[in-house]
Amino acid sequence: MLSNGLLRTYQILAFLVSGTAGLVVSIAIGWTSKIVKGQCVLYSNMAVKKTANGSIHLDLESSQWGTQTQCQFSTFCPVGLTIYCIIWMWFYIFLSDWGASFILSKEEKAAKESDRPPPDQHLLIPSIACNSLVFGLILTTVAMVEAGRSVWCENIQELLKESSCSYVANVRWVNLSGGSDIYRYLSHATTACWVLLASMVIQTMIIFVRLRRNSQQIMSNELLSESSDSEDCTPDGERRGIASEKSSRTRRRIQRQKISSADPGSGTVMAEVEVNLLSGHDEESAEEIA
DSSP: OOOHHHHHHHHHHHHHHHHHHHHHHHHHHHHHHHHTTTOEEEEEEEEEEEOTTSOEEEEEEEEEEEOHHHHHHHHHHHHHHHHHHHHHHHHHHHTSSHHHHTTSOHHHHHHHHHHSOOGGGGGHHHHHHHHHHHHHHHHHHHHHHHHHHHHHHHHHHHHHTOSOGGGGGSSOBSSOTTGGGHHHHHHHHHHHHHHHHHHHHHHHHHHHHHHHHHHHHHHHHHHHHHHHHHHHHSOHHHHHHHHHHHHHHHHHHHHHHHHHHHOTTOHHHHHHHHHHHHTTOHHHHHHHHO
């Protein structure tokens, strides 16, 4: 079973992956806009045609570009998600007991984790609440980038009569510096969007696992506390009575075994001894039989 510390490490790694993926999306979409002189490539219908030598010519004025809102959302929303991930990483790193865990032995850390929930437990529920809101933004970004790239790609294939829009990444663009990089940037942005979504789902699942484990640990500690309290409240006289009863039962069992081994057929003697033992005269009855 994974410890709370290891689950926290995986959770922070998932935040790190999410933040990195958000930066990749933002930079990739931003570079495509820079290549086409500030226009939005997403959902665009670029007026491209092949030249005689196989190069590609783009007519910027005749092209139908996507709205600036679409590209700005796809550029700046991932930046905000990256900042969000950095903030929560800071919370989980500096508001936890990692500092003390470096100087504790493995046994001490295991005992410490079993005694009480981790100190960052109060961050788990707010994390789920915030992730629920962020999850909607991520889904919107993924849908916008994926759909915008698909529309751009279909228009390129139709105009150039090619089976794949990756063709534009392998030819020279006559009047557009960096035009062959548009396909690569959009592909990187799409892949990073899906990585961002997957990493956020994973780290949310880790939070649910930690919450469930912490609740089980709290219930276990409460049961242990109740059992110890009940033992403390038991009177000394009652404890001695229980111990005396156990001792008496043990002595009766031993006497019966001795008598049976001495005379297995003496049923009358056995009955008399049992009556005497049950009445509390174990030693006197044994002397009479002897």
